[in-house]
Amino acid sequence: MIKLLAELAISELLTDQAGDLVSRLFGRVAGTRLGAGEFAAIRELARLCPDLDYPDGAISDAYHASQWLDCECHTSSPERDAAITLENTLRTSDPLDIDPGLPQALSTTWF
Numbered sequence: 001m002i003k004l005l006a007e008l009a010i011s012e013l014l015t016d017q018a019g020d021l022v023s024r025l026f027g028r029v030a031g032t033r034l035g036a037g038e039f040a041a042i043r044e045l046a047r048l049c050p051d052l053d054y055p056d057g058a059i060s061d062a063y064h065a066s067q068w069l070d071c072e073c074h075t076s077s078p079e080r081d082a083a084i085t086l087e088n089t090l091r092t093s094d095p096l097d098i099d100p101g102l103p104q105a106l107s108t109t110w111f
Helices: 002-007 015-032 040-048 058-066 078-091 101-110
Strands: none
Touching: 015 040, 015 058, 015 078, 015 101, 040 058, 040 078, 058 078
16 A cells, blocks of 8 residues: 555555545456445455555555455345445545546556
8 A cells, every 4th residue: 555655656654544545446446446346445445455554544444344345145135235335435535636647547557
């Protein structure tokens, strides 16, 4: 995550702030990518969690939500409903003040 923020020339942030920013960026990318899976943002954020030592915030929420996405027994469960809500929240979070081409460029390798 720190490498990504450095690549984007974003100054150093507290862990929670960086996690929020990356979560919003992943949500925007998932929302702009044609053919992105139903839970693309959650799945990508969940992959970050172990490498970041399981931080709090949206990345942790995505990690926990991802546990229920592929389980047939949870297709009509509160956990699945929470995952749907989280994915929608990530995709529609406050807009980032970034060039509109950035999410599109990032989506070619992330999803």
